[in-house]
Amino acid sequence: MLLLALAVAWSLAIGALRWLAAHPWVPIVLLLVAAAAGGVWIHRHRETARWNRVREQGLRYAMPQIDALHHRQFEEAVRDLMRRDGCSEAIRVGGAGDNGADVKATDPFGRLWVIQCKHRKAGLAGSAVGTPDLHVLNGTGRPVHNGDVVVLVTNGRFTDKAVTFARSQRLHLVDRHLLARWAAGSTPLWELLSAVPAPRRPASGS
Numbered sequence: 001m002l003l004l005a006l007a008v009a010w011s012l013a014i015g016a017l018r019w020l021a022a023h024p025w026v027p028i029v030l031l032l033v034a035a036a037a038g039g040v041w042i043h044r045h046r047e048t049a050r051w052n053r054v055r056e057q058g059l060r061y062a063m064p065q066i067d068a069l070h071h072r073q074f075e076e077a078v079r080d081l082m083r084r085d086g087c088s089e090a091i092r093v094g095g096a097g098d099n100g101a102d103v104k105a106t107d108p109f110g111r112l113w114v115i116q117c118k119h120r121k122a123g124l125a126g127s128a129v130g131t132p133d134l135h136v137l138n139g140t141g142r143p144v145h146n147g148d149v150v151v152l153v154t155n156g157r158f159t160d161k162a163v164t165f166a167r168s169q170r171l172h173l174v175d176r177h178l179l180a181r182w183a184a185g186s187t188p189l190w191e192l193l194s195a196v197p198a199p200r201r202p203a204s205g206s
Contacts, residue, residue: 061183110200114147120156
């Protein structure tokens with residue numbers, strides 16, 4: 001059976017070579033088509049990357065836009081805002097098994113940001129984010145994710161107890177008012193927060 005299979009394969013290979021020898025233009029056409037397709041793919045890839053950079057550099061959100069997002073889209077919006085600020089490798093990791101981190105990003109100063117996102121459809125009128133969510137973030141932000149800056153972002157509000165707890169545990173809170181400034185402006189989040197850890201390295205180009 002093996003010899004028969006080898007014989008058939010050999011026969012097919014010889015036949016294909018003879019056919020190509022009789023039609024020498026076919027490989028040339030195939031190569032040209034492949035080169036053209038590759039060129040189109042490279043061009044589209046570069047254009048997509050260029051427009052992504054343009055979009056990220058000028059990215060702005062108004063609060064009504066943010067309120068209308070699905071919670072996954074809210075996480076993506078936070079990721080994109082971090083990219084806009086210079087965290088080129090910011091990723092969304094939210095979902096089952098995320099261990100309290102919806103977005104992770106390394107800023108130009110080498111600090112790892114671990115961000116949990118809490119979206120409220122009703123904005124300020126929605127339920128306030130309380131200490132239980134912060135307990136989860138506090139238990140994983142540094143011990144599990146090794147974050148330098150641990151943040152909870154919401155388009156709503158925080159309870160007074162949550163604010164007190166966050167302050168005691170060096171957690172950073174971004175409420176609706178701070179989110180509005182960050183999303184609609186061009187100032188990086190680390191310049192809007194107080195008591196952010198010192199840079200691990202100089203910013204690129206400085």
